[in-house]
Every structure is written in C-alpha cells, then in structure tokens.
Amino acid sequence: MSLAKRIIPCLDVADGRVVKGVQFESLRDAGDPVEAARRYNLEGADELTFLDISASHEGRETLLHMVEHVAEEVFIPLTVGGGIRAISDVRRLLNAGADKVSINTAAVHNPDLIKEIADSVGAQCLVVAIDARRVSAVGAPLRWEIFTHGGRKPTGLDAVEWAQRMARYGAGELLVTSMDRDGTKQGFDLDLTRAIADSVPVPVIASGGVGSLDDLTAGILQGHADAVLAASIFHFGTYRIAEAKANMAAAGIEVRG
C-alpha cells in the first residue's frame, strides 16, 4: 500500500478548443476538450493538465467556460496553465473548477507572486512550471538554466537553485520541462529531472521529450519524478494510458490500476 506514481496527459488549448486535436477512434469532435477529458478519465489518466495558448483576452474568457464544463463532467484533478499573471487569474480559474494552476513566466518576472499565491490559496493549488535548457559544456559539471518564451529566452537563473527557491516560496509541486527535449521524442532529460527531484521536498512532474513507454518509466526510475506528463504519444493514439501503466507496473512502479 503506497502512493501511486501519476500519468498526466497534457492538452494544449486555444480559444477553448484542443489545439491539433486528440486522435482517438470514436471521438466525435477531436477539438472538444470535454470529450477528450472524459476519454482520458475513462482510460485511467490520474490527472489532466490544460495548457492555454490563447493569445487574446476573449480566448482567456473562453478558457474559463471550458474549465467549468470539464469540471462538471470529469472528477479527477485538473491543472490549468498558460498566461497566469496575477492572483485574480488564479482565483478565476480555481472558481471555474481547476484544482491547480501552473505558473511559469510570471514566476520568473515576479517571484514574490508565488509567495502571495501560496499564502492566499495554498501551496496545494500551485504548480510552478520550470522550463530549462542544458547550458554546461560537454564534459563540464551539468548545469541547466531557466528559459522563457517557449525556450528561446535565457534568464541566467540556475534551474536547480530556482526550483529550490520556488519550493521554498510555496510551490506545492514543480513541473520540470527540458526545452532541449521538448518535441524530440528522445525521452526526458533524466539528469535534469533527477537533479531537481533530489533537491526539493515537493513532488516533481517530469515533462518534455516522451517518445515511448519506456521513457515514462525512466522518468520515475531514473529521473526520480513523482509523476510524468506527456502529450503527443497519447493524443495520437500511439500508446494508451493503460499500456503506459502496465509498462510501469512491470518495472515495479506502483500505479493506480
């Protein structure tokens, strides 16, 4: 009897629709977030993460309605990220039915925002997203830096130190994405995941680069992550959540049946 490691599908949404769609058989509308969420719930996803990439104000309003609809039908934890800049954004999302919010750029620009949010709504609602790239020279001790703007803009912040600081400021969980691996299907940057997971007291979600079921398992076993997040391998039907869990269980990892 112990805590299960989690598998979290991540859906990109814009203007209340799933971007690029989720390609399951028998899905009537590949862009409908409610339908996708319901399907992932049935498949055994442990949580769902929605990343809003809407640029417009209207898109953000639509997001709130989307969260309301999903939360009315799917009774597993929902995390929503993207474009959150103020406590008022956090409150609106939580009131709409999100269980956690994920904050990235705003934390880099205003670290004290993390303290304020943790104080006002609690650490349990607060995920800090950490986008990092490897900056150490080959052969030198490993080092990663925080990047913003989709991994294009360096900040000079050391990723491990930043992770520790965010945990100290009240992040309840850290979502660690390797911007080197994101979209490559070459697997997580396991050194990055482990360097952070071993140095913070809060749970860590590994993200960025999943191409196979073994990548997910390695995120837990070698990356020391508490949860693994993936998008395309699930959306395009390459693998099912149940297969990922069976693969983890075969490697001795505790999963939710």
Place this chain on the structure above:
Amino acid sequence: MAGSIAIVDYGMGNLRSVAKAIEHVAPLGTQVLITDHAQEILNADRVVFPGQGAAGDCMAALKSRELIEPLAQAAKTRPFLGICMGMQVMLDHSEENGGVHLLGWFKGAVRRFPAGCDARGLALKIPQMGWNQIQQIKPHPLWQGVADFSRFYFVHSYYCAPEDAALDVGVTEYGITYTSALAQGSVFAIQSHPEKSADDGLQVLKNFTRWDGRPD
C-alpha cells in the same frame, strides 16, 4: 427522499468541484446549496464540510462567520461529511501554523508527516500528492460499493491522529500508517478528496447522499 444538502462555505477553497460532484450523484431533485449561513446549514438534511488551506485560517474563518456552534449542532443531528481540512479541524489541536486549537469534536492531534523514505530509499515528498489506498478497517455505509484498498486522491502535509482508535474506519500509509477516514454517529470524515477521486470517490459521495446517518 431527495432532500437538501448544504455545502459549508467559509472561504477556504473552491467548493464548486464538491458541489458538482454531489449534484452528479445525488438523487434526482436533491437541492444542493453552497452556504455560510448557520440557519441554512441547520435547515439542510445533510451537511458537507470541505476545506483546504491552513488550519489557522480555517478556524479564523469559522469563528468570524459564527459557524462553530451551528456546525457542532448539525454534526450531531444529521449526516455530516468532512473532507480534507474539514476532517482535520474536527480534532483538538494542530501542529500547523505554530499550533492551532481546532473544533475539538474528537480527542487527538493533527501532525505534520515525519521525514521518511519510499521503498527505493528516496525521501517522501511533502505534500503527499496523488492517489493512495484506503484500507477499510471497519465497515461503514459510506464504503458500500467501494472495494477495500481503493485509491483516492490526496493532497496534504498534515494528518489526523485521533486518540480513540475506535473512530478509525480507514487507514492509509505514507511513511507511517495514519487515519484517512474516521466516523462516529452521523459524522463521517475523509482526508482524501472524493470529489476528485473518479468512480470510487463518487461512490462515497453517492452513499453519503443516501445515508440515514446511522453508523451501520
């Protein structure tokens, strides 16, 4: 017997998820009301007492809304479900926020998880966040249709340690074995979030919406 269910709103956390989950499973015609009015709570056939956040803030919010007496009265007289912080505040005292006096319905303390390791020797993370099992160490009407050792979604850094082991109806392991569900009379309280625990969580809520408040 549809009746009414009051969800106690004292400003601690999002109650929409709880309300939506209850509406999803309650008998047709049940009135679900989110309220901080003592009289509305005492008029309801059933009361759900959720909560998240810090113990000190919760107690302050209950005091300022003058809900402490009405809640005690409601808990003695109708089916009453505590969830997460709504369970913890039923005890005497919490270690959180440098020490907080709680409602004191049950003798015992709320303690922070001690440092510990998982099976691989890695430090246990705090908060405990995710799906853990509840061992049903005693039968209860709210366990009906829920398999023993089912997984529920937990998020917490502190756990309940009631003095009277007879209160325990469910236990969970996280470094230590602790009380994850307790019951006495018409009160049932659970540390996890049934409203976020998929089918098994919904089953507990469904059972609550039909429970007559007798412990067996």
